Amino acid sequence: MVSVLTMVIGLLAAPAAAVTLDPNGSWEELGDWPLIAIHAALTSEGDVITYGTRGAFASQSGSFIYDVWDPASGDVEGGHDTLQNETPTDIFCNLQLNDPSSGNLVMFGGDVFLDGQAQNYGNADIVEFDATTRALSSLPGMTLPRWYGSGVTLPDGRIYIQGGLNGEAFPEVWDPINGAQALDMDTTELYWYYPRLFVVPDGRIFGFDTNGRMFTVSQDLTTLTQHGKFASSGVVGDGSSAVQYAPGKILQFGGRSNHTYYIDANGPEPVVTRGPNMSARRSWVDAVLLPDGRVLAIGGSGVKNELDGTKKSAEIWDPATGEWTEYSMGAVARLYHSTALLLPDASVLVAGGGAPGPLVNANAEIYKPGYMVTAGGVEAPRPEYSLDDTEYDVGDTITISSGDAAQVASVRLVKNGAVTHSFNPEQRLIDLPFTAAIGELQATIPLSSSVVTPGSYLLFLIDGAGVPSEAKIINVAPSETTGPVDPPPPDPPGPIDPPEPPPVQRECALRREQGGVTLTWNAAAGTNVRKNGSWAGKFPELSWFDPTGVAADFYVVIANTADGKISTDCIDDGAPVDPPVPPPPPPPPPLDGECFVTPVGGGNSLVFTDPENNDDNWNIRRNDSWLTKVFNNNSYVDIEGQAGDSYEVRYWIPGAGRQDVPCVPEGGPVDPPPEPPPPPPPPPPEPAACRVTTTAEGIELEWDAVPGENRYSVRRNGKWVTTVQDALTWMDPAGSAADSYEVRATVAGVRTELDCA
Incomplete structure (x- = not known):
């Protein structure tokens, strides 16, 4: 959304230096990654945390390790800090979001790891990643377990959580003071698999499940309203993606077809229209909102999680034209469990895929869109700027110092992303109205926390040639101020949806009888039955007697159709109900080990x-x-x-x-005390140390060996610089006496940190 003021200032700005860009962009060389990056998130400190497997092989689990990568290291193989998960929680296939109040990443749910293997059902744990210390710690848990749950940050800074296997019954809301609290709304009719959730400008949550059922949640979190179903042609599904490319405007694509849909969620009822087709079907595609307002589609294949019709190209949708265009190709196919994430330098990290799947992609590559690369194959000259502050409220004005101020055409915020399973719920782009003076810009954050939801954002300056600056991260605090700021932009051009055929009548009757419950349904309603939110069985004969059914039970039958799974509630036919069966006595407390x-x-x-x-x-x-x-x-x-x-x-x-x-x-020492008493122990060895020497060539580091390790990570001013193998010295030609240094070594999961003095 571009304000009138921004357009005027852009017209008055001095033209950027003439540069011819290569629209294809470029790909950096494929490199190894410590694990399969099933989850990826950009932290408030500008690092990227990834997790999902035990290591660089196809064994699902978030119970053992996670990795923190510094994008400033310059390549995908350097700058890694691979750490042990010291919590009891398997964070595989969970929900992860940045908490705006602390700047830490909070993880909800995940798998359960027992008997040496994943159990494939949900846990109710909450785990916090400290963005500064990089440590994981356990927080008080949720009411329900959730595996494959989804969530979104609310205007007041709380986090709304919905869905996930074993968490179908109702949503919850979390904040760091009160923890997780159950909400009095029924979500059993909505499919649990990573529901797509978005905060829209009036403060409501708009969402849809992967079967296409649309719904809204009121701003006070008391009412969930369903709004029908869209995309009968099958564009939705767990392998599709969606992104809010402008306030209240959502682009949905990929999955079971090559179709695109526009969803306008700004009114009381969502409006769905058909957009242009992509070049081909992309199942397990990732969507990345770029700072120039376009949407990048990356990865996927024609057949779900198979190497049939793989798409390695970068395909980009332009809201100005409403069209998709294919550009250059990456090195490997990216299918199920792949991720793509916008980085502060405006490039895109593309990683993961596998566990399960035909490829084990413990690797990553960087895609640089065409706005970063000239026709001569070198990096385009970019605007530069500095900030005096990084903490803001909605409505604040940001003072930006820049020698390129006269060439800036737009100032934009893009929210830090957190992606898994083809969905990144936090992506949003905000155009900031601004004024320019010599060497300075004044950009204003809209006065609405439902447009600028609280959290960490990348601040980009974009020049007249469309080239973005490298971004700095700013933090926008929670606020109670909600509501739209400017009218939303019109939908991009594209064909209109054909009228939907009348819905198929689906019926299921429930009769409570002596000793159980009988269900009967028509063929259109389905053959799979869920009882109280859990799968009960498959019954092709269109009826089922449940001998354990009681008055409080509720049932849903599910049909597998071309449009996905369709659920139908079973309605009581009014027959007399059995008297309530007393609940069984509570199980005895578990025996202590x-x-x-x-x-x-x-x-x-x-x-x-x-x-x-x-x-x-x-x-x-x-x-x-x-x-x-x-x-x-x-x-x-x-x-x-x-x-x-x-x-x-x-x-x-x-x-x-x-x-x-x-x-x-138990007992005493195994070995009897020696006679005579042993001599006093020798003094403990001096702790390992690191020494700094300033030389004409730079800063020289020398450190003592850490027993059992020959590989050392060197950090300058808190950031990774290099890794030294089979040596105890290193010369930093770029160092100065004002820099601080630290050398790290990890032996058997225990990290030693040597401060260099």
Whole structure:
């Protein structure tokens, strides 16, 4: 959305230096990545966190490691900090969003990892990633477990959460003070798989599930209203993508067809119109909102998660023309579990794919759109700027110092993204009205927190040639001020949807009888039955007697159609209802496990047991910090354990949750005390240190070896600079005496940090 003031200032701006851009853009060389990037998010610190597999192989799990990458490192293989997940939570296929109040990334739900493998059902955990320290920690959990859940940041800074397997019944809202709270709205009729959610300018949430059912949630979070279904041609589905390219305007594409739809959610009823076709079908496509307002489609194939009709090209939709255009191709196909994320330099990180799938894409590449590359193949000259402040409220004016102020045609905010499974709910682009003076711009943030939802944003200046600056990250605080600022732009050109045929009448009757419940339905209604939100079975004979059914149960039948899964509620036919069956007595509390710790010659020995034999996946903690995981074994020897160390064993019992078992001493030392008493121990070795020397060639670092490690990560002023292998020195020709340095080494999951002085 471009305001009149922005257009006038753009016309008065001095023309940018003549430059011919290459519309194809360019791709950087494919490089290794520490894991398959199933999840990717840009943090408030400008780093990229990825996770989803145990390492660089096709084994799904977010229970073990995650990676933090610094885009300023210059390539996809450098700048990595791969860390241990020290929480008990498997964060695989969860929801991740940046919390605007803290700047940290908060993760909701995920899988359950038991018996050495993923269980493929939801957990109710909440995990926080500290954007500054890069550590994960557990927070109080949600009301419902959720696997493949979705969410969006609200105008007041809270996070709305909906869907996910095992979380179909109702949504929740979370904030760091009150935690997660259940909302009194029924979402059982909406499909649970990553529902598409957007905050629109009047403060409501507009959304649709992957079967195309549209709905809105009132601004006060009390009312959910359904608005019918769209896309009978099958454009929706879990392999499709959607992006809010302008306030209240959504572009939906990919999945089971090559169709495109425009959705205008600014009125009381959403308006859906047909857009242009893409070049081909793209199942498991990713959408990236670019700073020039166009939308990049990347990845996908003609057959879901198969190498049939793969699309490696960058395909871009232009809102000015309403057309798709194909550009240059990347190195590998990106299918299920792939990700694409806008970076602060306006390039796009393209990563992941696999676990499962025909490729194991523990790799990544960078796509530079045509606005970054000249026809001669070099990087285009870009506007530059600086800021005195990075914290703002809606309605504030941003003072931007820039020697290129006279050449700036637009000032835009693009929200930091968080993407997984072909959907990035936080993407939004805001045009800022601005005035220009010599060496300075004054840009104003719209006075609406439903247009500029709180959180971290990339601030881009774009010159008259369409070339964006590198962005700096600013943070916009929560506010109660909502509502549209300017009227939304008109829909781009494109064909109008043909009229929909009349809906098929779908019916399901429910009769409560002595000793159970009988369901009957017509052929159009379906054959799959869900009871109280969980799958109950498949019954092709169009009826089913449930001997365990009681008055409080509710049922839905589901039909598999060309448009996806269609749900029909089963309506009580009014027959007398059985008297309520008393609930079963609560299960007895889980038996506490036992853990005994015994000092041995060379550490501490732990022996532990779960009396119900429900778990062979143990998390060992020493002195209140995570130490290791043990699988299919009821003992562990901590060779680094000391006298006085405290231990705790954590495990899960299905239906009872996490069990925390403290380890207590058993017996005394295994080895009898020697005679005579041993001599006093030698003094402890000097701790490893790092020394800095200023030379004519630069700054020279020299450090002591960390036992068991020959690979060291060097950081300058808190940012990764290089990795040194098989050496204990490094010369930094770009360093100065004012710089601070740190050397890191990780042995057996324990990181050593050496401050250089």
